[in-house]
Every structure is written in structure tokens, then in C-alpha cells.
Amino acid sequence: MNVPNDYLLALSAVLFALGIVGVLVRRNAIVVFMSIELMLNAANLALISFARESQDLIGQVFVFFIIAVAAAEVAVGLALIVAIFKTKHSIDIDQVSGLRG
Amino acid sequence: MFLETEAGGGLFALAPWVIFLPVLGLLVNLAFGRRLGERFTGIVASSAIGLAFGVALTQFFALQGHPEGATVPLVDWITIGSLSVGWSLKVDTLSTTMMLMVSGVSTLIHIYAVGYMHEDVRHNDDPGRFTRFFVYFNLFVASMMVLVTGDSFLTLFVGWEGVGLCSYLLIGFWYEKGKDGIGNALAGKKAFITNRVGDFGFLIAMFLTFGAFGSLQFDEVFARAEEIGPAMGGVVTAITLFLLVGATGKSAQLPLYVWLPDAMAGPTPVSALIHAATMVTAGIYMIARTHVLFALAPASANLVAWVGGLTALFAATIAVGQYDIKKVLAYSTISQLGFMVAAVGLGAYVAGMFHLLTHAFFKALLFLSAGSVILGIEGGHHRQGHHAAHAAHGEPFDPQDMRNMGGLRERMPTTFLVYLVGALALAGIPPLAGFFSKDEILADASRVNPAIYALLTAAAFLTAFYMGRQLLMVFFGPARTEAAAKAPENPPIITFPLIALAVLAALGGLLNLPAGLPAAHGLTLWLEHTLGEVHPGEFVTLVALVSTGLALVGLAAAWLTYGRGSPALGQPDPLKRVLGPIFVALENKYWVDELYGILVVRPYTALSRFLAEVVEWRWWHDGFHDAVLARGFRGVTRWLAWGFDLPVIDGAANRLATWTQQAAGLLRRVQTGYVRNYALSVLIGLVLFLSYILFA
Numbered sequence: 045m046n047v048p049n050d051y052l053l054a055l056s057a058v059l060f061a062l063g064i065v066g067v068l069v070r071r072n073a074i075v076v077f078m079s080i081e082l083m084l085n086a087a088n089l090a091l092i093s094f095a096r097e098s099q100d101l102i103g104q105v106f107v108f109f110i111i112a113v114a115a116a117e118v119a120v121g122l123a124l125i126v127a128i129f130k131t132k133h134s135i136d137i138d139q140v141s142g143l144r145g
Numbered sequence: 146m147f148l149e150t151e152a153g154g155g156l157f158a159l160a161p162w163v164i165f166l167p168v169l170g171l172l173v174n175l176a177f178g179r180r181l182g183e184r185f186t187g188i189v190a191s192s193a194i195g196l197a198f199g200v201a202l203t204q205f206f207a208l209q210g211h212p213e214g215a216t217v218p219l220v221d222w223i224t225i226g227s228l229s230v231g232w233s234l235k236v237d238t239l240s241t242t243m244m245l246m247v248s249g250v251s252t253l254i255h256i257y258a259v260g261y262m263h264e265d266v267r268h269n270d271d272p273g274r275f276t277r278f279f280v281y282f283n284l285f286v287a288s289m290m291v292l293v294t295g296d297s298f299l300t301l302f303v304g305w306e307g308v309g310l311c312s313y314l315l316i317g318f319w320y321e322k323g324k325d326g327i328g329n330a331l332a333g334k335k336a337f338i339t340n341r342v343g344d345f346g347f348l349i350a351m352f353l354t355f356g357a358f359g360s361l362q363f364d365e366v367f368a369r370a371e372e373i374g375p376a377m378g379g380v381v382t383a384i385t386l387f388l389l390v391g392a393t394g395k396s397a398q399l400p401l402y403v404w405l406p407d408a409m410a411g412p413t414p415v416s417a418l419i420h421a422a423t424m425v426t427a428g429i430y431m432i433a434r435t436h437v438l439f440a441l442a443p444a445s446a447n448l449v450a451w452v453g454g455l456t457a458l459f460a461a462t463i464a465v466g467q468y469d470i471k472k473v474l475a476y477s478t479i480s481q482l483g484f485m486v487a488a489v490g491l492g493a494y495v496a497g498m499f500h501l502l503t504h505a506f507f508k509a510l511l512f513l514s515a516g517s518v519i520l521g522i523e524g525g526h527h528r529q530g531h532h533a534a535h536a537a538h539g540e541p542f543d544p545q546d547m548r549n550m551g552g553l554r555e556r557m558p559t560t561f562l563v564y565l566v567g568a569l570a571l572a573g574i575p576p577l578a579g580f581f582s583k584d585e586i587l588a589d590a591s592r593v594n595p596a597i598y599a600l601l602t603a604a605a606f607l608t609a610f611y612m613g614r615q616l617l618m619v620f621f622g623p624a625r626t627e628a629a630a631k632a633p634e635n636p637p638i639i640t641f642p643l644i645a646l647a648v649l650a651a652l653g654g655l656l657n658l659p660a661g662l663p664a665a666h667g668l669t670l671w672l673e674h675t676l677g678e679v680h681p682g683e684f685v686t687l688v689a690l691v692s693t694g695l696a697l698v699g700l701a702a703a704w705l706t707y708g709r710g711s712p713a714l715g716q717p718d719p720l721k722r723v724l725g726p727i728f729v730a731l732e733n734k735y736w737v738d739e740l741y742g743i744l745v746v747r748p749y750t751a752l753s754r755f756l757a758e759v760v761e762w763r764w765w766h767d768g769f770h771d772a773v774l775a776r777g778f779r780g781v782t783r784w785l786a787w788g789f790d791l792p793v794i795d796g797a798a799n800r801l802a803t804w805t806q807q808a809a810g811l812l813r814r815v816q817t818g819y820v821r822n823y824a825l826s827v828l829i830g831l832v833l834f835l836s837y838i839l840f841a
Contacts, residue, residue: 064828068821068825068828137821140820144819145814145818
């Protein structure tokens with residue numbers, strides 16, 4: 045099975061765009077979070093496809109690290125969402141606007 | 146000419162101690178005198194001066210081997226440009242003569258003062274004054290030593306001012322006494338201010354000297370004056386005239402003599418030491434010291450002689466009409482100083498110095514004896530008790546008024562005897578000291594200037610007359626007051642110096658006997674080393690006979706007038722019947738003080754009041770200071786505050802703050818606090834950035 049790289053990159057771009065839209069338009073913190081993960085993985089996908097195209101393992105190794113960091117980030121992000129929920133009794137991120145000038 | 150100190154066998158190096166010892170004495174007394182009491186103070190002060198006399202003696206012996214003298218450098222004092230003044234001591238025969246006289250007479254007067262001021266302390270109930278008196282006294286001697294040893298005009302001037310200061314301090318020593326409780330203080334002020342007039346002349350003379358000869362050092366000035374002086378006669382004449390002004394101030398000559406009679410407000414030892422024996426002779430010493438300049442300016446020398454001659458006669462006439470025992474002596478001092486000034490003006494420097502010495506002896510003697518008389522009268526007044534004292538008229542008892550005396554010959558025999566010696570010496574009765582010195586002056590005057598000789602001879606006659614009058618009023622006849630009848634003789638500490646001075650007054654003539662006698666011209670030969678070739682005073686028999694005869698006639702006239710009885714307080718003077726209005730003029734001192742009051746003091750006071758009230762206060766203070774300076778300054782500051790500080794400085798800062806605030810208000814809106822807004826900003830930024838990288 046030999047999928048052209050262009051497809052992979054296009055998929056990556058589509059996924060990234062979806063993630064952006066999700067971050068910008070959704071108010072549910074969980075969904076925003078998921079959209080961020082989507083963007084992250086779109087980037088991973090782009091890295092892998094470039095690595096495949098240039099026959100270089102470094103890109104794939106890099107992705108492993110990104111996945112590990114993303115796992116840690118998920119832990120932190122979910123903990124934040126739990127903390128927000130505890131104080132605001134809601135996970136609507138528009139409720140969290142304490143830094144308004 | 147200019148010798149190192151080693152020349153005198155090292156003895157010349159001791160010379161500064163003649164100044165240091167009195168200073169040491171005054172420092173010790175200043176520090177400890179009040180705590181250690183009268184006896185200590187008196188011993189320290191007297192022995193300091195006594196030791197200074199010893200130092201002066203060493204200089205005398207050093208000069209025997211090296212009569213040309215030496216200059217003892219002490220410190221570098223002032224160096225500005227070409228002016229270089231070191232403080233050096235000039236030890237030569239002239240200055241050593243003065244040193245010996247000043248320290249010797251001072252020693253005796255110090256001892257006397259220990260006794261005299263003891264009485265004063267008892268009367269004034271202020272023990273601190275005793276110490277203060279001796280501190281001033283030692284300071285005076287130190288200043289006088291600076292004066293006579295100075296080797297330049299400037300060092301001489303330091304001493305000149307120092308003795309003036311001490312004179313002021315000591316005239317006002319009883320500052321709370323005198324007329325209206327301020328009379329003595331005013332007398333001190335008068336002396337000081339009158340002296341300042343003379344000092345002003347001296348200062349100008351110094352400036353001219355430096356301008357003309359480029360130095361203030363005596364040796365250099367004289368050397369240069371002899372070189373180039375004749376070519377610039379005008380300057381030398383001006384210098385000598387201004388020096389004469391200085392001398393008239395310090396030596397109480399016409400027209401600046403008025404301070405000396407008032408100076409009698411001080412304690413009697415002060416009158417004896419400062420206002421008779423030493424300080425007032427500074428002017429004569431100064432003229433003798435600068436004789437080189439006066440020799441180059443015959444006109445000035447002539448004027449000096451005339452001033453001296455006129456003063457001698459003028460003051461002698463006033464002395465005739467005085468009742469205060471010390472005032473008579475004060476005018477007599479002025480008159481005798483006139484003799485000396487006339488002598489130095491006529492070029493008879495040795496005769497002037499000779500009379501200076503003998504006068505120091507007998508006038509110190511007379512003043513101290515007068516002090517003894519005053520103490521006796523005060524003592525008698527005390528003994529007389531209260532009942533009589535209060536019976537008198539409202540006026541306070543004046544122990545110095547000769548009308549309150551009389552008959553003291555029996556009450557105070559020692560004082561009478563020494564007074565007699567002093568009075569006869571002053572009158573010029575041979576063989577006492579005054580005869581020889583006065584006669585030398587008269588002989589010189591008769592040779593050089595007959596007019597001045599006539600003036601001086603008349604003065605000599607009056608001298609005998611007023612001294613006879615004083616003797617008769619004080620010591621002869623019946624006692625005219627209770628106080629005089631009960632006056633006690635004084636203790637030996639007071640009479641001993643009197644006897645010592647009486648011996649000096651009697652034998653002082655031996656210093657410079659006329660030719661033909663053994664050891665003749667001693668002082669002439671001695672001073673020749675400093676004053677150059679001097680013509681030894683000839684003994685003119687006719688002059689001597691005339692002056693002695695006139696002195697005897699004067700005494701006889703006094704006997705005729707006052708022998709039958711002297712006036713008591715309130716009675717007219719017998720002389721008044723003879724002289725009439727002239728005597729009133731004499732009694733009132735020719736109204737010179739009043740004349741000066743109208744001519745000088747009142748215009749001066751009016752001028753200073755005008756300057757103070759109109760110029761200073763109304764114009765300068767109200768007008769210039771208040772209106773121009775203060776109001777102008779206030780205007781400027783007001784403009785700065787309201788016109789510049791508030792709108793410009795404050796405005797700039799405030800506007801900056803407002804702008805910052807406004808800008809911040811705008812930027813605030815960006816911070817919505819919505820995470821999605823931030824994310825969108827990030828996205829937009831990212832897109833812009835990437836598109837810049839990719840497409841630009």
C-alpha cells in the first residue's frame with residue numbers, strides 16, 4: 045500500500061484546520077482540549093510523512109517524544125479543567141475570564 | 146651691619162624671651178590665676194616681668210661686646226609677592242634701652258599693683274578682676290616688647306596696636322564706674338578711637354614706604370632711603386608727616402592728645418605704666434627709630450618740633466587749672482611728651498630718649514605716689530565712718546580731688562618724700578634726673594630753634610608752678626576734709642616700689658651727664674651705635690641757669706599763691722583772682738573737648754545717624770532691599786512658581802501621565818480574558834508571520 049505523501053499532508057492540514065476551528069468556536073473546555081490534541085496529532089502526522097519522504101528516522105523519533113510530552117500535557121490540562129470546574133462549577137471556558145483588563 | 150645671632154656670644158638668641166616671658170605669665174594666670182588666688186597671680190605676673198628685665202639685661206651685656214647689635218629671626222610671617230615680612234627682633238642699643246626701661250619700670254609697677262589692686266578687690270568685691278588686671282598688664286608688656294624689638298614697620302605696628310588694645314582694656318577696667326555708670330567705658334572708647342586716627346596715619350605711612358622703597362624692613366628702607374630718598378623728597382616728606390600723625394595719636398600730642406586725660410579713668414598703676422612711662426613714649430621711640438627718614442625731610446622734622454613745643458606749653462597751661470590729682474599729672478605727661486617730641490624733631494634724638502627715660506622714672510613715681518595718696522584718702526574716708534559720710538552733700542566723695550586733701554605730709558611721710566623727689570625731678574631742680582634731661586633738650590633747642598626754645602622754657606616754668614601747686618594742695622596746710630585728716634600710710638608693698646623709683650628719679654641724670662663730669666655722655670655714646678653720629682648735647686650754662694631759675698621762680702610763685710592756704714571744695718582757686726577768665730579757660734581745658742564735640746563728634750554722629758537712618762534704613766533697606774531686591778525676587782519666584790513650574794514642568798509630567806493612562810485604557814480593551822480571543826490572536830499572528838516568511 046503506497047499512499048502518496050501529498051495525501052498525508054493534506055490530511056494533516058485538514059486535521060489541523062479542524063483543530064483550530066474547534067479551539068476557536070467551542071466553549072466546552074473538554075472539546076477545546078480535544079481540538080488541541082487534534083492539532084498536535086496533525087503536526088505529528090506531518091512530521092511522519094516528511095520523515096517517510098526523506099527516509100529519515102529522526103522525524104519518527106521526534107514524534108515519539110511529542111507523544112510523550114502530549115501525554116504529560118494532557119495530565120496537566122485535565123487537572124486544570126478539574127480545578128476550573130471545582131471553582132466555577134462549569135467547564136465553559138468563557139466563564140474563566142478573570143484576566144480581563 | 147647684619148649679624149648672625151652667634152655674634153653676641155649666643156646671648157642675642159635670648160632676645161625673644163623678652164616677649165615670651167610676659168606671654169607665659171599671662172597664660173599661666175589666665176589658666177590658673179583665678180583658682181590659685183591673689184598671691185599666686187601677683188607673684189607670677191611680677192616675676193614674669195622681672196625675668197624679662199633679666200633677659201633685657203643679658204641683651205645689654207651682649208651689646209657691650211657687639212654694640213652694632215643683631216637681628217634675631219623668629220618666624221616667617223607674611224610672604225606675598227615682593228612683600229616678605231618675617232618676625233625678627235632687632236636688638237640694638239636703642240631697642241635695648243627701651244627694653245630695659247619698659248621691663249624695669251614695669252616690674253616695679255607690677256609689684257606696686259599687687260598691693261594697689263588688693264585694695265581694689267576689697268572695694269569691688271570681685272576677686273576675678275585681680276587676675277584679669279594682671280593678665281592685661283602682662284599682655285601690655287608683651288605688646289610693648291613686640292613694639293620696641295620689631296625690625297620692620299609691620300612688627301612695630303603689631304605692638305603698636307597691641308598696646309593700644311591693652312590701653313583700651315585697662316582704661317575701661319572699672320567699666321561700671323564713672324559718669325552715669327558708663328564714663329569709664331566711654332573714656333576707653335575715646336582713647337581707642339583717637340588712637341585709631343593716629344594709627345590710620347601710621348598705616349598710610351607704611352603703604353607709602355612700601356610703595357617707595359619696596360620693603361618694610363627698617364634696615365632696607367633706611368638703606369634705600371639714603372640712596373634714592375633725596376631724589377624723591379616729596380614721598381619721604383609725606384611718609385614722615387603720616388608717621389607724625391601716628392606719633393601724635395600714640396604719644397598724645399596736639400591735636401590728638403584729648404584721650405590721655407580721660408585715660409586717667411583706669412586704675413592708677415595703669416596710668417603710671419601705660420599712660421605715663423611706656424606706651425605713650427612709643428611715638429617718640431618710633432620717630433627716633435625712623436630718624437633716617439626724618440633727616441631726609443627737614444620740613445617734617447621741623448613740624449615735629451613745632452608740634453612738640455606747642456603741645457608742651459599748651460598742656461602745661463591746662464595742668465595749672467586742674468583739681469584732679471591724676472589729671473594734673475596727665476596734662477604734665479602730655480607736656481613732657483611734647484618736650485621729647487620737640488627734641489626728636491630738632492634732631493636731638495639722644496636728648497629725647499634721655500628725657501624719655503628719666504620721665505619714665507619720675508612720672509611713674511608721681512603717678513604711683515598719687516595712687517598711694519588716693520588709697521590713703523579712701524582709707525581715711527572709710528575710717529571716718531558713716532555718720533560723716535552721709536552728712537556731706539548729695540555728691541559722692543571724690544578721693545582724687547586735690548581740694549579734698551591737704552596736710553598729708555604728716556599723715557603719709559613716705560609718700561610725701563617720694564612725691565617731693567618726683568615733683569622736683571619733674572620741675573627740673575638739679576641734681577635730680579629731670580634737670581639733666583630737660584636741660585639737654587633746652588640746650589639743643591636754644592642752639593637750633595630759638596622759638597621752640599622759648600616755648601619749652603615757658604612750659605618748664607609752668608611745670609614747676611603746677612607741681613608746686615599740687616605739692617602744696619596735697620601735702621601742706623591743714624587737712625581740708627575728715628578723710629585727709631585720717632588718711633593712713635600704705636603698706637611696704639606699695640611704698641617699696643615708690644622708694645626704688647624715687648632713687649631712679651634722683652639718680653637718672655647719671656645716665657647722660659654733660660661734658661666735663663666723669664662718665665659724661667654715657668647714653669649718647671651708647672645710642673650712637675644705633676642713631677649714627679650724634680652731636681653730644683652741649684651744656685649751655687646760661688640755659689641751665691635760666692631754666693633752673695625759672696623752675697625756682699615757678700615753685701616760689703606756687704608758694705606765694707597757695708602757701709597761705711589751698712582752696713577746699715566749693716571755694717574759688719586763689720589763682721582765679723589773679724588770672725580771672727583765663728583761669729576759667731584753663732579749668733575747662735580751653736573747652737577743647739567741647740570744641741571737638743562740635744567740630745568732629747557731633748557732625749560725625751549726625752552723619753552716621755543720617756547714614757544709618759536715611760541711607761541705610763530708608764534707602765538701602767526700605768528702598769533698595771525691600772522694594773527692588775525683595776519684591777523683584779518675589780516677582781521672579783512667583784512667575785517661576787505659577788508661570789513656569791505649574792504649566793511647564795508639572796504640565797509636562799501630568800500630560801505624560803494622562804497620555805499613558807489613555808493609552809492604557811485603549812490597550813485594556815484587548816485583554817478580554819476569553820481564551821478563545823487569545824487563541825485567535827495567536828492564530829492571526831502566526832498566519833501573518835508565516836505568510837511573511839513564505840511570501841515575502
